[in-house]
Amino acid sequence: MLGLTLKGVSLALREGRISPTELCRKCLNRIKKTQHLNAYITVTEELSLKQAEQSETRLRQGVPIGPLDGIPFAVKDNFSTRNIKTTCGSRMLKDYTPPYNATVVQKLLDQGAVLMGKTNMDEFAMGSGSTDGIFGPVRNPWSYATSYLTQSGASPDSDWVISGGSSGGSAAAVASLTSYLALGSDTGGSTRNPGALCGVVALKPTYGLLSRHGLIPLVNSMDVPGIITRSAADAAIVLGILQGFDVKDSTTVPSPSSPQELPEDFDVRNICVGIPKEYHAPGLSQDILAQWSRVADLFESAGARVKQVSLPHTPYSIVCYHVLCCAEVASNMARFDGLEYGHRSEMNSSTEVMYTSTRHEGFNDVVRGRILSGNYFLLKQNYQHYFVKAQKVRRLIADDFRRVFSSGVDVLLTPTTLADAARYHHFTQEDNRTRSTQEDVFTQPANVAGLPAVSVPVSLSTRGLPIGLQLIGPALEDRKLLSIAQWLEERVGFQSISDSDDSQQSRNVTGRTQREQTSAV
Ligand code: GLN
Numbered sequence: 008m009l010g011l012t013l014k015g016v017s018l019a020l021r022e023g024r025i026s027p028t029e030l031c032r033k034c035l036n037r038i039k040k041t042q043h044l045n046a047y048i049t050v051t052e053e054l055s056l057k058q059a060e061q062s063e064t065r066l067r068q069g070v071p072i073g074p075l076d077g078i079p080f081a082v083k084d085n086f087s088t089r090n091i092k093t094t095c096g097s098r099m100l101k102d103y104t105p106p107y108n109a110t111v112v113q114k115l116l117d118q119g120a121v122l123m124g125k126t127n128m129d130e131f132a133m134g135s136g137s138t139d140g141i142f143g144p145v146r147n148p149w150s151y152a153t154s155y156l157t158q159s160g161a162s163p164d165s166d167w168v169i170s171g172g173s174s175g176g177s178a179a180a181v182a183s184l185t186s187y188l189a190l191g192s193d194t195g196g197s198t199r200n201p202g203a204l205c206g207v208v209a210l211k212p213t214y215g216l217l218s219r220h221g222l223i224p225l226v227n228s229m230d231v232p233g234i235i236t237r238s239a240a241d242a243a244i245v246l247g248i249l250q251g252f253d254v255k256d257s258t259t260v261p262s263p264s265s266p267q268e269l270p271e272d273f274d275v276r277n278i279c280v281g282i283p284k285e286y287h288a289p290g291l292s293q294d295i296l297a298q299w300s301r302v303a304d305l306f307e308s309a310g311a312r313v314k315q316v317s318l319p320h321t322p323y324s325i326v327c328y329h330v331l332c333c334a335e336v337a338s339n340m341a342r343f344d345g346l347e348y349g350h351r352s353e354m355n356s357s358t359e360v361m362y363t364s365t366r367h368e369g370f371n372d373v374v375r376g377r378i379l380s381g382n383y384f385l386l387k388q389n390y391q392h393y394f395v396k397a398q399k400v401r402r403l404i405a406d407d408f409r410r411v412f413s414s415g416v417d418v419l420l421t422p423t424t425l426a427d428a429a430r431y432h433h434f435t436q437e438d439n440r441t442r443s444t445q446e447d448v449f450t451q452p453a454n455v456a457g458l459p460a461v462s463v464p465v466s467l468s469t470r471g472l473p474i475g476l477q478l479i480g481p482a483l484e485d486r487k488l489l490s491i492a493q494w495l496e497e498r499v500g501f502q503s504i505s506d507s508d509d510s511q512q513s514r515n516v517t518g519r520t521q522r523e524q525t526s527a528v
């Protein structure tokens with residue numbers, strides 16, 4: 008049951024093959040067995056069992072609310088959840104309990120989905136490893152897969168690999184079979200990056216399609232709630248439920264009316280796939296390059312038109328992203344002053360000392376570094392040179408995409424990450440800020456331009472770890488993007504690669520052994 012997709016388990020619930028309470032207990036057990044992954048910050052055991060019982064009553068009476076009724080899900084710890092701690096992985100909000108639910112969380116609860124817990128992340132979603140939060144790093148479930156251990160000769164105790172980030176807990180929760188769906192957030196790639204490294208489907212919807220109300224902001228003009236599932240079809244179901252105008256978020260748009268289920272027979276012969284030449288970035292691994300061209304060939308041999316395209320401003324995107332990101336961070340983080348929310352320093356000899364020490368104690372150096380850079384970019388004498396210029400570059404980047412899509416290209420095919428998951432000890436040796444910048448190279452342009460993008464797992468690397476490729480589509484064509492993703496998913500058969508590799512089994516067994524042997528992370 009735990010290995011099924013959301014769609015599959017939803018059917019099993021409806022056919023009475025398992026009850027919501029049994030399913031919830033299985034997931035809770037699984038969370039305990041995989042504790043060493045450190046995917047969850049808070050497990051909402053009592054609440055989930057209560058919600059499962061309510062769902063059970065509805066199903067028994069033959070009145071399920073919809074396809075999510077009784078489905079276990081997880082939520083990144085930067086979405087507000089009523090009466091449940093929402094920490095953002097930061098000392099600043101370690102004990103913060105919001106009085107309301109984020110709109111997307113409320114929508115899932117309204118559908119009868121069962122909340123298993125809040126997932127681990129980089130502090131305030133700044134990072135690409137899930138190595139930078141106060142609750143410790145997230146371990147990638149694939150660290151314990153037979154494929155990785157045998158092909159790379161790794162030892163599970165010392166050579167475990169990162170989950171990617173910043174929504175690493177959410178990706179690990181879905182990949183380790185403790186939830187069928189998880190919410191991440193995606194500002195520069197934080198849903199797609201861990202999705203690719205953990206071998207799950209990760210959708211960053213069009214900006215404005217999903218409400219940000221209750222998502223603690225990083226970069227308001229780029230943040231979107233992300234959807235992590237085991238299949239594109241599952242992502243489409245969740246998207247259908249979550250999308251739409253929200254009076255509490257003035258940047259939301261009405262949802263394009265469309266059914267939740269994807270068409271079974273999407274015909275790729277009618278589509279044109281663009282391969283942006285600027286995405287041949289330095290540092291791209293041979294494994295990813297090989298998969299990129301294999302998948303392009305798959306499209307071509309199925310009758311799609313595949314052509315090279317140019318997005319000439321791509322090389323400027325990462326700098327543009329960082330200037331705008333830091334500027335918005337500087338402004339967003341001003342609310343954490345020790346007065347209204349979260350941590351307040353004991354050092355209060357003056358108001359200024361209290362502010363300074365609260366922020367020094369509450370934020371890690373990545374967050375403080377971005378606040379500092381952002382305030383520098385926003386200084387009166389720098390504003391035109393950095394902030395305004397970055398806004399102009401942003402327009403050029405968006406125009407590049409618009410030009411390509413209006414020339415008849417339906418979708419762009421690119422890598423999601425430069426390489427497969429790095430070993431934790433290797434990743435943390437390097438300065439994480441530099442590393443973060445490199446990791447976002449393929450993902451942040453879609454945020455800068457507000458476009459939908461999805462990472463689809465396509466293969467295992469030579470080290471036996473998942474590789475994902477990214478599809479980017481025109482604004483508001485999320486559903487078509489997922490139809491193409493579904494086609495790709497069926498062609499590459501990643502699910503059966505991962506099952507036949509016996510990795511789910513080994514992730515289970517080895518994971519348990521690992522937990523018993525060590526005192527976890
Ligand atoms: N790595 C990016 C950053 O640190 C991703 C942020 C995100 O998408 N939340 O800015």
